[in-house]
Amino acid sequence: MNKHINITGDRLRILRKALELTQKQVAETIGISQNLISEHENNISRPGYDNLLKYADLYKTTVDYIMGRTSDPSPPIIIDDPPGLAYLLARQNEYLTSSESRITEEERQYLRQAPGSFSVSGYLLLLRVMRDQLEKVSINQTR
Secondary structure (H helix, E strand, C coil): CCCHHHHHHHHHHHHHHCCCCCHHHHHHHHHHCHHHHHHCCCCCCCCCCHHHHHHHHHHHHCCCHHHCCCCCCCCCCCCCCCCCCHHHHHHHHHHHHCCEEEEEEHHHHHHCCHHHCCCHHHHHHHHHHHHHHHHHHHHHHHC
């Protein structure tokens, strides 16, 4: 049997149990039979692409993780270009040195790294910093 099929079933079962869901609950949520959930988790059959997408959405992971192509269960973080992003990036260093900043010195040092070296938690921290700054910008613009 293909290595990825075994990993797929194991990961589906682990992800479901991590959320404390029953096979019946998963089946009802993603719209397939409980028997098919069991077949997928027990490596009897391989989920099709549509079902893989449903599993990935439900379990907040990626199809690549479920299929065993990566060991990182975290979905990629997609940072859109919201209004104010250019403003934030231009003033990022100013914010990182501000005494009003709600981040620790360790977090400041981490954010001074090259953005390409951030882990998922680093991007989440950066988003938090940016959200805080956007709130300040909004407050200042309404005054």
